[in-house]
Amino acid sequence: MERGAISDWRSKRVAVVTGGNKGIGLEVCRQLAGNGVAVVLTARDEARGAAAVEKLRGDGLSSVIFHQLEVTDARSVARLADFLKAHVRKLDILVNNAAVGGAEYVPDLVYPSATNDDPFAGMDEGQMSEWMQQNTRETYNSAKETLETNYYGTKHVTEALLPLVHSSTDGRIINVSSVIGQLRYFVSEELKQELNDVGNLSDQRLDEMVAAFMEDFTAGAVEARGWPVGFSAYKVAKAALNAYTRVMARRHPELRVNCVHPGFVKTDMNRLAGLLTPEQGARNVVAVALLPTGGPTGKYFALGQEAPFV
Ligand SMILES: NC(=O)c1ccc[n+]([C@@H]2O[C@H](COP(=O)([O-])OP(=O)(O)OC[C@H]3O[C@@H](n4cnc5c(N)ncnc54)[C@H](OP(=O)(O)O)[C@@H]3O)[C@@H](O)[C@H]2O)c1
Secondary structure (H helix, E strand, O other), X not given: OHHHHOOOOOOOOEEEEOOOOOHHHHHHHHHHHHOOOEXXXXXXXXXXXXXXXXXXXXXXXXXXXXXXXXXXXHHHHHXXXXXXXXXXXXXXXXXXXXXXXXXXXXXXXXXXXXXXXXXXXXXXXXXXXXXXXXXXXXXXXXXXXXXXXXXXXXXXXXXXXXXXXXXXXXXXXEEEOOHHHOHHHOOOHHHHHHHHOOOOOOHHHHHHHHHHHHHHHHOOOOOOXXXXXXXXXXXXXXXXXXXXXXXXXXXXXXXXXXXXXXXXXXXHHHOOOOOEOHHHHHHHHHHHHOOOOOOOOOOEEEOOEEEOOO
């Protein structure tokens, strides 16, 4: 089925989207396909991914296919790379979107309003964030999963697909980040400076820093060592992803490598406590994915505008 569906892809730009089965990722797939891009929608769960593709095809978007991808599983990543090498041969746009939320929701979750259709109606971003802080807890497992998925997983997918991105004449990598990955959330000036010193940073050093965070988390020393507090693993993973984006942009000037904050979006990640729809959030990601040829690289975009890493 997949080979037949991609027989007319030669003249199109090709994109891979990770975590494409729902939320912002699904809408990124929809909008890229709507802009004439052929899309490989990936998801870790075969049934959820296939259902998402069917949904998009049902909406008239025929140039979308499914491929399984669990970003933390090296064999799954290798299978996707092999499939693309054999059947597509190049990758114009890689959208690293898959991520987890960085904390566990408490079992006795209490919504601000049990009566309203939208339990967060009337709340601003600060109030919703406060609700999320109060209704979640960071555990060893959630921190570990967050670093493995949001940072290492993204990095491994990027490394595996990099030769294919290089086969494009206009290869782009878009890392979906977050406003809370900004370095202002770090208390330690030393950590902040090192993560911002992109001229001297390597991805090996980034790995060491992320591993050091996990050690400090395990030892209960997050605050004492000056790491961000509150969703600390999520913030560290996204800050490291931003730094990785800059390292990759410097190392591969022929590519466009950028990171994007989509906005505070109503998805499963935050139990629908957002301000934007997934469609609106995806627009901020797709705008960067489809920037004109020769555009910026090594940059961070928030809500459609270039913004500071700090
Ligand atoms: N929502 C917001 O307000 C917000 C704000 C800033 C940044 N972001 C970022 O936006 C991106 C999309 O998030 P979202 O809000 O759309 O969340 P979401 O609805 O929870 O979607 C997350 C997606 O990632 C997938 N995923 C998680 N772990 C994976 C893994 N190990 N391998 C492959 N896929 C995996 C999920 O698959 P399953 O369905 O199988 O779980 C799902 O498809 C993330 O990078 C997130 O950090 C979101």
